[in-house]
Amino acid sequence: MRRIISATVLNESGVLNRLTGLLTKRQFNIENITVGHTEDPAVSKVTLTVWVEDDRKAEQLVKQLHKQINILKVRDLTNMALVSRELALIKVLTTPDTRSEIKMLIEPFRATVLDVSLENVTLEVTGDSEKVDALIELLRPYGIKEISRTGITAIPRGTQKKVLELHPYSIM
Amino acid sequence: MKASWVAEQKTVESSLVSGAELFIQGLKNEKVEVVFGYPGGAVLPIYDALYKAEMKHVLTRHEQGAIHAAQGYARVTGNPGVVLATSGPGATNLVTGIADAMIDSIPLVIFTGQVATKVIGTDAFQEADIVGITMPITKHNYQVQKAEDLPRIMKEAFHIANTGRKGPVLIDIPKDIAVNKAPLKEVSDIHLPGYQPTLKPNILQVKRLNEALQMSKKPVLLTGAGVLAANAEEELLAFAEYHQIPVVQTLLGLGGFPADHPLCYGMAGMHGTYAANMALYDCDLLIGVGARFDDRLTGNLEHFAKKAVVAHIDIDPAEIGKNVPTELPIVGCAKETLTALNQTCGEKGNSNEWVIQLSKYRSELPLMYKTNDKELKPQKLMEILHEVTKGAAIVSTDVGQHQMWAAQYYTFSTSNRWITSGGLGTMGFGFPAAIGAKVGRPDLPVVAVVGDGGFQMTLQELGVLQDWELPVIVVIVNNKSLGMVRQWQEIFYEKRYSHSLLDIQPDFVKLASAYGIEGRRAENEAEVREALEAALSSNKPFVLDCAVSADENVYPMIAPGKGLHEMIGVRG
Numbered sequence: 235m236r237r238i239i240s241a242t243v244l245n246e247s248g249v250l251n252r253l254t255g256l257l258t259k260r261q262f263n264i265e266n267i268t269v270g271h272t273e274d275p276a277v278s279k280v281t282l283t284v285w286v287e288d289d290r291k292a293e294q295l296v297k298q299l300h301k302q303i304n305i306l307k308v309r310d311l312t313n314m315a316l317v318s319r320e321l322a323l324i325k326v327l328t329t330p331d332t333r334s335e336i337k338m339l340i341e342p343f344r345a346t347v348l349d350v351s352l353e354n355v356t357l358e359v360t361g362d363s364e365k366v367d368a369l370i371e372l373l374r375p376y377g378i379k380e381i382s383r384t385g386i387t388a389i390p391r392g393t394q395k396k397v398l399e400l401h402p403y404s405i406m
Numbered sequence: 407m408k409a410s411w412v413a414e415q416k417t418v419e420s421s422l423v424s425g426a427e428l429f430i431q432g433l434k435n436e437k438v439e440v441v442f443g444y445p446g447g448a449v450l451p452i453y454d455a456l457y458k459a460e461m462k463h464v465l466t467r468h469e470q471g472a473i474h475a476a477q478g479y480a481r482v483t484g485n486p487g488v489v490l491a492t493s494g495p496g497a498t499n500l501v502t503g504i505a506d507a508m509i510d511s512i513p514l515v516i517f518t519g520q521v522a523t524k525v526i527g528t529d530a531f532q533e534a535d536i537v538g539i540t541m542p543i544t545k546h547n548y549q550v551q552k553a554e555d556l557p558r559i560m561k562e563a564f565h566i567a568n569t570g571r572k573g574p575v576l577i578d579i580p581k582d583i584a585v586n587k588a589p590l591k592e593v594s595d596i597h598l599p600g601y602q603p604t605l606k607p608n609i610l611q612v613k614r615l616n617e618a619l620q621m622s623k624k625p626v627l628l629t630g631a632g633v634l635a636a637n638a639e640e641e642l643l644a645f646a647e648y649h650q651i652p653v654v655q656t657l658l659g660l661g662g663f664p665a666d667h668p669l670c671y672g673m674a675g676m677h678g679t680y681a682a683n684m685a686l687y688d689c690d691l692l693i694g695v696g697a698r699f700d701d702r703l704t705g706n707l708e709h710f711a712k713k714a715v716v717a718h719i720d721i722d723p724a725e726i727g728k729n730v731p732t733e734l735p736i737v738g739c740a741k742e743t744l745t746a747l748n749q750t751c752g753e754k755g756n757s758n759e760w761v762i763q764l765s766k767y768r769s770e771l772p773l774m775y776k777t778n779d780k781e782l783k784p785q786k787l788m789e790i791l792h793e794v795t796k797g798a799a800i801v802s803t804d805v806g807q808h809q810m811w812a813a814q815y816y817t818f819s820t821s822n823r824w825i826t827s828g829g830l831g832t833m834g835f836g837f838p839a840a841i842g843a844k845v846g847r848p849d850l851p852v853v854a855v856v857g858d859g860g861f862q863m864t865l866q867e868l869g870v871l872q873d874w875e876l877p878v879i880v881v882i883v884n885n886k887s888l889g890m891v892r893q894w895q896e897i898f899y900e901k902r903y904s905h906s907l908l909d910i911q912p913d914f915v916k917l918a919s920a921y922g923i924e925g926r927r928a929e930n931e932a933e934v935r936e937a938l939e940a941a942l943s944s945n946k947p948f949v950l951d952c953a954v955s956a957d958e959n960v961y962p963m964i965a966p967g968k969g970l971h972e973m974i975g976v977r978g
Contacts, residue, residue: 243600244600248537248538248541251538251541252541255541255542256542259542290727290731293727294724294727294728297723297724298724300723300724301722301723301724302546302600303545303546303566303598303600303601304546304600305600306599306600
């Protein structure tokens, strides 16, 4: 199952290495990982998406990450109400004929054109991963030259529904 | 949020001192008595400061010897072992010992020299990325970027190594940092917001466990090294006695509960006793205390404690539920938790029938071996060792057959007398660890029980014995083979002894003599007894090469993939 984990870490050299090394050592496969500063420049936030077999593996992942000295807080966001976003830059081949067509196409996705050249345009799109995937599929027939995706970054919503049916972690 | 984890430091004196001097001051602040190490280019400024400070330093003959010695020291004193090595090869020679300490939760603070900061990353002479290399095998590690950070880092390192689940912490010090001047500062406090070990257990969970005990007819306590690390022996004894809970121990937990106690059923696991393994197989309530359910203990998890409610007390939350699903998780220090359990205990459980049943197993199916007049049996060797030392010696081993025989037949009734490489199974560990143990506890007899294979991995440390005249007794269980490998090849590989027989051996007695150490060879029980008595009374280093029967195997045994109830060789 797919898990979105958020970790608050000290902004020190080697922390990301420590985190990813731990996941490698324990055979977790990272689908994507994003890192950036928080409101405090000494603290960074890592959002990672991983595939795990079951709840026990997920619990183990959170606990192992939590053991790291310079990881301050770890949260499994998977079952929370989330705001999650991903940014993608997409370079699509264009001809003078298709340029306006592509512009029309991307409008519902609220994607914007960042760069235009004779043979291609570069688009920026933000949204959840499904939205980004959908746009990419739509653009594929035109010929995609290059894609750069950031991976998901996420934050729990301010209001959370009370969840009763969830199996809680044994001690988290 | 304020960047508040940087510890407040106040300048004691206005004078500036070198990083190396800050290092010495840091050791003194932590009341470090001894450093085990080996010098080299990148660490010379620190060695120069050590020379001036007249700090006790044990020069081993290999860095691996230094780190294993520090492990032995830490095991018997309860203080972190301190290791110092140079950069590159000096640092990488420590890797085995660091991994060993990590898996067995032994507190160490390891200092490595590093090339100067301006050449780090240029593949400079004797450069190795030891921080990167040791990241997965340390509890935490540091590279010092500024001399002024050293006091804070040292204080944090000692704190991290010796609290919570203990373990090794490495500090890499570039050469220029050891030379650079910085103010001598006193670190007033530690701020590690990401490291707050839970010591006190959740009282509701404690109550639930006490309730479960009252329901249980077949409870069992599985006790590990966490009991010893927390000095929780008394609390464990009181808890087990009050509720009459049978106790079984892990390999590393030996000594945490008196072996001669009626409730003690010995070691569990691959070469554990029948009673201990059946206790784990058949119980209805399993209480793990400071034990991590290693695969050598559990056997096939499909059959492990399947009828039981599992309670797990551990200081490391990540251990709970890692291998065995746990209904009653309790995060806390073994001492605090057992104290809480003892304070809140209700009525006593009813385990009479269970205790009688297990005691029957213990008396009817004890550990056993067949003797004959011709050969010296290794099991008998351990019994003689126990007899001659009156069970009071510190015993340190490598890994393999001799380790299992020592665990089975040298019965440990006192804590911190048993030093062994449990999790990593490191050959070459036992002898240097015994050296460290003797440095830490000069008042106790120390015996290194080693195999002929493992001893040859670190026997250069005989130089340290000679140097310090340390009365460590080295007992070589010599079966002219890598015994456990040979045993597995016999049982599982149709006796194809692929590269496991050591027919050509050095003359260990002559070798000892070359180091100026007395050595003897023993081929029967009388010779062993006599030599051990002589060694103990001489109070000098001693090497005893014991020619034991070469085809003896360790039994009973659980074959790989089998459950605890599927032991073989139970009847000798």
